[in-house]
Amino acid sequence: MDGVILSAxxxxxxxxxxxxxxxxxxxxxxxxxxxxxxxxxxxxxSARAVADETIEHLYAIFDTATEERLKALSK
Incomplete structure (x- = not known):
């Protein structure tokens, strides 16, 4: 989770x-x-547990990880 500040x-x-x-x-x-x-x-x-910019960063991290795994499995 580089670049993202989250609670433990x-x-x-x-x-x-x-x-x-x-x-x-x-x-x-x-x-x-x-x-x-x-x-x-x-x-x-929804719970407003983290800042909006953190939310966007988390979506990007998970989307990238999912896309990379799907590409790897498609080969």
Whole structure:
């Protein structure tokens, strides 16, 4: 989570989600894990738990991780 300031608990959960995306063994699982990460960020956004710029950065991090995993699995 470089460049993003999060509480220890939120960072731990975000790191777990990134790891799950990276470990996805199929396109379906990768897409599912990406959707789960999006839901996590939406929850943070709805609860106003972090700043708006952090929300945008988190969406970008998870979207990039999901896209990279999907590309890797498509080969």
């Amino acid at each position: 608990r939120i960072e731990r959960d975000a790191d777990k989600l990134l790891a799950q995306i990276a470990r996805a063994g199929s396109l379906i699982v990768a897409d599912k894990e990406g959707a789960r990460a999006d839901g996590f960020v939406l929850g943070l956004e």
